[in-house]
Amino acid sequence: MNPEPSPARRSRRGSGAVTLHDVARLAGVAPITASRALNTPAQVSPEVLRKVTEAVARTGYVRNVLAGGLASTRSRLVAAVVPTIAGPVFQQTVQSLTEALAEAGYQLMLGQSGYAESREDALLEAIIGRRPDGIVLTGILHSTDGRRRLLAAGIPVVETWDLTPTPLDMLVGFSHAEVGRAVAAFLQAKGRRRLAVVAGDDERSKRRHDAFRDAARAAGLPEVRILHVPAPTTLRSGRRALAELLAADPAIDAVFCSSDLLALGVLTEAQARGMAVPGQLAVVGFGDLEFAADLEPALSTVRIDSAAIGRQAARFIVDRAEGRPVAERVVDIGFSIVDRASA
Structure with a gap:
C-alpha cells in the first residue's frame, strides 16, 4: 500500500496550489489556528507558531493576501x-x-x-x-x-x-517655483548676469525654470536662455546642451540645470572646452546626489531631503x-x- 501523499503533493494534483488547510493538517492544528499564526502570531502559543512555521517551510505555502484583504479590507x-x-x-x-x-x-x-x-x-x-x-x-x-x-x-x-x-x-x-526663484537670486548675488537653463521637458522642471526666468526678468537681467532636453535627463544631454547654448550665446556666465546629471554633463563639456568653472561659467544642479560634493569643482546644487x-x-x-x-x-x-x- 502506498503511503499517503504529503499535503503539498496532494494539493498540486488537485488545484495546483498548497492551501492553508494543507498547512494546518501538517502542523496538526485547525485551519483557523493556522490562520491566526500567520496573520496575528501574538495570539497563538510559541509551540503552535513553531509548528505552523515549520509546515509553511515544508510545503512552500504562500498565503493569499488578496483573499485576506477581501475579508479584512486590508x-x-x-x-x-x-x-x-x-x-x-x-x-x-x-x-x-x-x-x-x-x-x-x-x-x-x-x-x-x-x-x-x-x-x-x-x-x-x-x-x-x-x-x-x-x-x-x-x-x-x-x-x-x-x-x-x-x-x-x-x-x-x-x-x-x-x-x-x-x-x-x-x-x-x-515648491518648484520657490526653487527657481531662490536659484535666480543666488546666482545674481554671485554677480552673474547672463543666465541660462538646461532643463528636462517635464512639468515640474518647467515650473522651476519659469520661476527662474521670471525672477531674472524682475531683477532687470537679460532674457534667460532656456534649452529643453528629453526626460529622464543624462550626462550626455548636458554636454550637448551646453555646446548648443554657447553656440547661440558665448557670453553666458551661469547655467541652472534641472538635475545633477545634467549639471555633470555641463561641467564635463565646459572642462573639455577649457572653460574655467566658476571663473567663466557658474553651474548649479538640482538634487544633491551623492557624487555632487566629490566633483572637481564640487557642484553647487539644490538639496531636497528625498x-x-x-x-x-x-x-x-x-x-x-x-x-x-x-x-x-x-x-x-x-x-x-x-x-x-x-x-
Whole structure:
C-alpha cells in the first residue's frame, strides 16, 4: 500500500496550489489556528507558531493576501508610482518609503509611469484594481480620468515631490517655483548676469525654470536662455546642451540645470572646452546626489531631503490605513541651496 501523499503533493494534483488547510493538517492544528499564526502570531502559543512555521517551510505555502484583504479590507500592500527608475533622483525616496513601510508590516509595489499622462492612467487602473492600502504618486498633475479614478477608489493617496494647497488627499513635497526663484537670486548675488537653463521637458522642471526666468526678468537681467532636453535627463544631454547654448550665446556666465546629471554633463563639456568653472561659467544642479560634493569643482546644487519625503509618505499611509487621524495633510519639507565651488 502506498503511503499517503504529503499535503503539498496532494494539493498540486488537485488545484495546483498548497492551501492553508494543507498547512494546518501538517502542523496538526485547525485551519483557523493556522490562520491566526500567520496573520496575528501574538495570539497563538510559541509551540503552535513553531509548528505552523515549520509546515509553511515544508510545503512552500504562500498565503493569499488578496483573499485576506477581501475579508479584512486590508492588503498590507502599498503602491508607489515614479516617472523613472533610470535616474537616481527618486531612489532615496523609494528606499526610505520601502523601509518605513516594512517596519509597519507593509510591502511596497513599485510602478514606472514615464512622463506621459496616458501611461500613468493605465498604471493607476491596474493598481486600483488590486486594492492596495495606499498609493504614493510623484507630482500633483494627473489627467482628469486619473483624478476621477483615484477619488472614486477611496484609497489613501499621497502625492509627493510637489506642493499645492489642494491635494487629492495627502501631500509631502516642496515648491518648484520657490526653487527657481531662490536659484535666480543666488546666482545674481554671485554677480552673474547672463543666465541660462538646461532643463528636462517635464512639468515640474518647467515650473522651476519659469520661476527662474521670471525672477531674472524682475531683477532687470537679460532674457534667460532656456534649452529643453528629453526626460529622464543624462550626462550626455548636458554636454550637448551646453555646446548648443554657447553656440547661440558665448557670453553666458551661469547655467541652472534641472538635475545633477545634467549639471555633470555641463561641467564635463565646459572642462573639455577649457572653460574655467566658476571663473567663466557658474553651474548649479538640482538634487544633491551623492557624487555632487566629490566633483572637481564640487557642484553647487539644490538639496531636497528625498528620504524625508519617503518616510512622511509612509507615515501618512500607515496612519490612514490603521484608522488614525491625519491632522496636517500637507507637509512642505522645503529645500536648501548648497553653495560649493562650481558657483
